[in-house]
Amino acid sequence: MKEIVRMKKLIPNFNEMVIYHPYIAKKARGGQFVIVRADDTGERIPLSISDYNREEGTITIVFEEAGVSTRKLAMRKEGDVLPTVAGPLGTPSSIEKFGKVLLIGGCYGIGAIYSIEKELKEMENTVIVGIEARSSAFLFWREKHINCADAFYPLTRDGSEGLKGHVDAIIDRVIQDFGNIDRVFAIGCTLMMKKVAEKTKPLGIKTIVNLNPIMIDGTGMCGVCRVNVGGKMKFACVDGPDFDAHEVDWDVLIMRKKAYVDEEMTSLMMMECMKDF
């Protein structure tokens, strides 16, 4: 258990990691996450379950090399056993037959939306997928999405692949092609999710986002992951991470995510220095 069975560099700073953990693979559902520690002094970091394979007993995570913890994780090798892989955590996404559903993934969300996409498809929804990045070189998992979804819209900010512009352009185009949309799911960096929320609110399309505040235990024990949703304090690790995008207080979330920026820099500099010795 907790063994890395496959690892792949997707794009320069993104990795795909397949972990053998039959318990988690058996229970995993779209929208859930695992807590991982890369080594014995490592932080506990939350990573979405991007895919799962119940027969093989594995889960797949996709992660960006953001700071020390994710870089350490990227340095692990196939065959290594991770000290901590705990989950599946969080409340699964609520999946029903909605009709026409648009999934938007940016950054790690290009991976994370997949587990939800798969389940929406099983429920016979019309599944439309949009993924976005700076430019073509930062997109991945195209084939996986094309094989699963009914329609696929890549977008790049520089126009090097697919639609050009910002995430709004995906929504506009899908509405143009499909008429109404019954539901939107968005996962990615906080700003992207906020943008989606701002776009769909006046259109009256119910939108679910998978929030990514700082976490420690992931079981409701510390309260660091608290977010304001609909004017109430919620613990994202147990009450979420899925929430109604139009109820989220985005400013609080963005502010709280910056709590340790100085320390994260220190940590990263230490790691870079150590490399030279």
Place this chain on the structure above:
Amino acid sequence: MPKEIKLERVPMPKQSPEVRRKNFLEVALGYTPELAMEEAKRCLQCKKPLCVQGCPVEINIPAFIKHIVEGDFDKAIRKLKEKNLLPAVCGRVCPQEEQCEKFCVLEKKGAPIAIGRLERFSADWEAKTGKLQIPEISPPTGKKVAIVGSGPAGLTIASDLIQFGHSVTVFEALHAPGGVLTYGIPEFRLPKEIVYREVDFIKKLGVNLMLDFVVGMTATLDELFEEFDAVFLGTGAGLPWFMEIEGEHYNGIYSANEYLTRNNLMRGYEFPKSDTPIKRAKRVAVIGGGNVAMDSARTALRLGAEEVRIVYRRSRAEMPARLEEIENAEEEGVIFEFLTLPKRYIADDFGWIKEIECIRMRLGEPDASGRRRPIPIEGSEFRIPVDAVVVSIGQSPNPLIPKTTKGLETGKWGNIVVDPKTGKTSKKGVWAGGDVVRGGATVILAMGDARISARSIHQYLVEGIW
């Protein structure tokens, strides 16, 4: 021969306040063999020892003390372990002044026997000399028990049940065992080495430990029955409360659980050697008056704070923390703001806590808890400048398991309801004990509950009758 009664407790050496407020090493240093024997000699060896009724696990106190008087420390520890799996822990953290020592006949004379210190001495002696006794284990029964949670309740019942011959697996949500002993109580009060030593001991007995396994999520309680014949829930009271006042989302405001977990479990004080950061704030306010608040305040000092305040809405007399810990905090320079209630938090432009607006209180008539109710004094608002706040106003059991299990009765605060005589819950084959039943209580009460459930589980597994 009439014995002269010495009315002075032998003091236990401690690090001086000036030194210890800057390090995470244990504050109390423990008795030497000579000091222990000197203190033990004061015990009157009462025929009807009142002290014993004050101990929730009924340790034969005069008997273990007698062995210390005789200098036979091995026998002393064996006597203790007949009743208590974790003497090194209890000797340190039991509220003895309300338990065993409160009932000691010498208490009225103002100098009860220092039972806790003697207990701690015996356990440390065993650890130092390395003569660990492995108890006898009954022949295998073929029955399997799952224990959920590796706090004092879980560790105790695991040890009891494996000695009865059952196969035992402990499931723990976190990556390290010990429960609050590991993530909550700081190193300077309970070195983690002691906790790991005890965990090692139950592993040596053959207990299987599954870390990073969140029951309710990784497998549900009902799914555990596919493999196990009985389940004990010792999942503690880990859900932190907030006051739900204005500004509680600002950066720099922590629950005590977050603050202590970052520091103890994740070793934040060693950052960047360990990867989990903790802020080294200069002016810290801790809201609350219990043991958890004292631990948070003293942790803040050790992280380099210049000014640490305890903000408590009642007066000193009502503080639930142990007297010894309040005194330790005072000696180390923690400032106490009694009869004070936070009303809202004020942040700087970047969302970092800057000030707390508080209101002064006075004490009115006693409330349901028997303590005098604090009443705000109109117009007494004032502000305390801070750069970190630790909210330590209480916690309740985590709802993860009740939420994912059918037929498990819970009470008003989410606590699991049990029959106190057996520890049985409303669900067949499931027992519970410790903080998940009592809310925030004590280590020794959790261990006492575990012992009661162990007997009941054993009987159930042997006789098959619920």
